[in-house]
Amino acid sequence: MTREKEIYKVTLVGGVANLLLVGFKFIAGTVGHSGAMLADAVHSLSDFLTDVVVLIFVGISAKPQDESHDFGHGKFETIATLFIGLALVAAALGIVVSGAGKLAAWLQGESLPSPGKIALWGALVSIVVKELLYQYTAIKGRKLESKAVVANAWHHRSDSLSSIGCAIGIGGAIFLGDRWTVLDPLASIVVGAMLVKVAWDLLVPSVGELTEQSLPDSTEKEIMGLIESVEGVCQPHNLRTRRIGNRIAAEVHIRLDGAMTLNEAHEKASAIERLFKGRFGNNAHIIIHMEPKK
Ligand SMILES: [Zn+2]
Ligand SMILES: [Zn+2]
Structure with a gap:
């Protein structure tokens, strides 16, 4: 079974x-x-x-x-x-x-x-x-x-x-x-x-x-930690989280080197998605907005 x-x-x-x-x-x-x-x-x-x-x-x-x-x-x-x-x-x-x-x-x-x-x-x-x-x-x-x-x-x-x-x-x-x-x-x-x-x-x-209550602080910190663990990704901000039944959803902004190619940037975002789903389940939902590092 x-x-x-x-x-x-x-x-x-x-x-x-x-x-x-x-x-x-x-x-x-x-x-x-x-x-x-x-x-x-x-x-x-x-x-x-x-x-x-x-x-x-x-x-x-x-x-x-x-x-x-x-x-x-x-x-x-x-x-x-x-x-x-x-x-x-x-x-x-x-x-x-x-x-x-x-x-x-x-x-x-x-x-x-x-x-x-x-x-x-x-x-x-x-x-x-x-x-x-x-x-x-x-x-x-x-x-x-x-x-x-x-x-x-x-x-x-x-x-x-x-x-x-x-x-x-x-x-x-x-x-x-x-x-x-x-x-x-x-x-x-x-x-x-x-x-x-x-x-x-x-x-x-x-x-x-x-009422779209955010996830607990400890979970939000954990998500930020996952994002920062991807090499080349920095200053994650504007994290927004909520729960949808037994799954969670998150939106976040990240900064990357502005000279990076779109292929490389996409690979960074995908790496974050894999970590996120690995931790919170395959139906967890995340949207990543990318900005050039200042
Ligand atoms: Zn009872
Ligand atoms: Zn931003």
Whole structure:
């Protein structure tokens, strides 16, 4: 199997597991009347949608440029991620508001219903499944040397931590007696707040990319270093960079000896292009403007 296919398979396994968890948790949360379990279900739903974006849109993003999209289709993935982030913010705020409503009712002396045991089972199954997914994905990620896969593994582990929080809240609400039923909405507020963070981490880079945010300083310095490493090329300036989905694009001015022939100058520019694509991938995009050295 090629590396791409292996990565695809690991993502697919995580996606199917997330989908099964979504179904199970929504049933457990609804039947068990647990706000915490429903909040955890929404989290799994957002994870599943993110997997779908990775599986579908990475394919679209990889589609080469055509007449209607000269820079390729990378931003389809970014737009999809932005929408997931926005939907998630709305869902997360809904969860927090609903949890806070129950908390306020409890503070005013109202008694809250105790969640059913099935809600607790939802959390326990989720902890086990997510920990297994963490182990599986981390092993694959290290074997494939893929940062994205390793990051996904850590996401699975953070999901299992979130489910542990749910299990404590739901378990406490069930077993500690009527006074502690408030633990369920408290857990849902915590999970909702964690979801806001997940959404934020999706939104910030997407908005940055859609507004043509420059690449980080360290990457720009690295690009300048590559350019200066070509003999005879000096004073690179006016570097402009941006991200287009999973590829990057750069424009830069360089200075060359004015007496150089066009053949030689073209060879210098091609050497920079080769270094650039060697470092940032074959579909990375660079335009070089040449000026005579003063
Ligand atoms: Zn998650
Ligand atoms: Zn210039």
